[in-house]
Each structure stands twice: as structure tokens, then as C-alpha cells.
Amino acid sequence: MAVVHNSGFRLTKEHFLVAVPVAVVSAAAGFLVSRYLSGRSCKKSQVNTIVSKDSPKVVHSFDMEDIGAKAVYCRCWKSKKFPYCDGAHAKHNEETGDNVGPLIIKKKDA
The missing domain is CATH 3.40.5.90 (CDGSH iron-sulfur domain, mitoNEET-type)
Structure with a gap:
């Protein structure tokens, strides 16, 4: 199954299978880095x-x-x-x- 948008960009099932894990890992890494940096800036x-x-x-x-x-x-x-x-x-x-x-x-x- 492929979805074609007006721009001509074709999104396939394989694209989703690659994009979803990359997005999840990126979001988790961003969250962990932000927690680490905010913890360092909050001096006790x-x-x-x-x-x-x-x-x-x-x-x-x-x-x-x-x-x-x-x-x-x-x-x-x-x-x-x-x-x-x-x-x-x-x-x-x-x-x-x-x-x-x-x-x-x-x-x-x-």
C-alpha cells in the first residue's frame, strides 16, 4: 500500500517501518538529554x-x-x-x- 500526496512524495509501508523507530529513539534521546541538562543546571x-x-x-x-x-x-x-x-x-x-x-x-x- 502506498500513499501518494499532491507533492508527488510516495510514502510506503517500508518508509513507516524505518521512520517510526527512528522517531521513537530520537524522542527518547531528546527527553533524556533535556533531563540531564536540566538536572545539571539546577544546582542544589x-x-x-x-x-x-x-x-x-x-x-x-x-x-x-x-x-x-x-x-x-x-x-x-x-x-x-x-x-x-x-x-x-x-x-x-x-x-x-x-x-x-x-x-x-x-x-x-x-
């Missing part, structure tokens, strides 16, 4: 960019008795008052589309 970044960078691990510990009625702690690592929240997460969320907020610890009402 650190969350903590400024707090205690000379320390191998940043850890803060607080006694519940020292907290008072309420304490608000930073979870975005952008606070100038770290480990306490100064509202820097609002700007971070706006710039990145993230939804991080503070950790709020308060005494339970009796």
Missing part, C-alpha cells in the same frame, strides 16, 4: 547560608522553664536574630514560592 543549594558556618552542625537547646509564655523560632534560616524569628520567612516565601513559617512554642493554658 544550602538552606543555611550564614548561621554558624564554622560549626559542623548548628544545634540550639532551650529549657522549657526559660522560654516564658511564648517563643517564636526561625525555620527558614534567614532571620537576622537566629534562632529567633524576625519575620524574614515572609520575604523568603515571596521570592521562592515556599511556605515556611516559624516554630511557635507556648505554654499550655491550664
Whole structure:
């Protein structure tokens, strides 16, 4: 079976048998190359960019008795008052589309 178009180009069954695998392999290769290149361009970044960078691990510990009625702690690592929240997460969320907020610890009402 041959299909003849107005341009005079003749498309046969043999043409399909060659063209389909070539198209599939080309599409798969293009997809894999695009995934590889996009993975390379998306550099993984650190969350903590400024707090205690000379320390191998940043850890803060607080006694519940020292907290008072309420304490608000930073979870975005952008606070100038770290480990306490100064509202820097609002700007971070706006710039990145993230939804991080503070950790709020308060005494339970009796």
C-alpha cells in the first residue's frame, strides 16, 4: 500500500517501518538529554547560608522553664536574630514560592 500526496512524495509501508523507530529513539534521546541538562543546571543549594558556618552542625537547646509564655523560632534560616524569628520567612516565601513559617512554642493554658 502506498500513499501518494499532491507533492508527488510516495510514502510506503517500508518508509513507516524505518521512520517510526527512528522517531521513537530520537524522542527518547531528546527527553533524556533535556533531563540531564536540566538536572545539571539546577544546582542544589544550602538552606543555611550564614548561621554558624564554622560549626559542623548548628544545634540550639532551650529549657522549657526559660522560654516564658511564648517563643517564636526561625525555620527558614534567614532571620537576622537566629534562632529567633524576625519575620524574614515572609520575604523568603515571596521570592521562592515556599511556605515556611516559624516554630511557635507556648505554654499550655491550664
